[in-house]
Amino acid sequence: MRSVVFAVLRTARTSAILSYRSVRSKAMPPKAGLTPYQGKSRCFGEFKCPVCNRKWQSANSWANMGQKCENCKGDFVYPYKQTQLLKPDEDHINRNKDHPQDKCQKCRQLGRPCNGGSWR
Structure with a gap:
């Protein structure tokens, strides 16, 4: 159960980070x-x-x-x-x-x- 919750949190966090990076890359150059x-x-x-x-x-x-x-x-x-x-x-x-x-x-x-x- 604990690993499933961790996996869900990790997936949600990873998605949030990826979406932040894609928005940031459009607004700001490297x-x-x-x-x-x-x-x-x-x-x-x-x-x-x-x-x-x-x-x-x-x-x-x-x-x-x-x-x-x-x-x-x-x-x-x-x-x-x-x-x-x-x-x-x-x-x-x-x-x-x-x-x-x-x-x-x-x-x-x-x-x-x-x-x-x-x-x-």
Whole structure:
């Protein structure tokens, strides 16, 4: 009887751990490198929220730093793709658009805008 109860508890616990791991893996990348890019400079990142599937791009993406989704405002979302920034005349970045520092993990860590602009 005791081994049967232990087996049931163990199975339930294992299922809970496996379901937690599958949810965690969708929301957070593995710890080795939280982002594809591991350099020290700013880069271009592509993001997809695992909760609401909202996609966005940012020219203010950094290694191992995330941004919060504007829809969910939940945990930080890490970029699934990062590429080197192009020269200003080669990119399609809207420089008049504000960078939402309140949703940027790098800005929060620095205590100032990560892109060198003014704090908003």
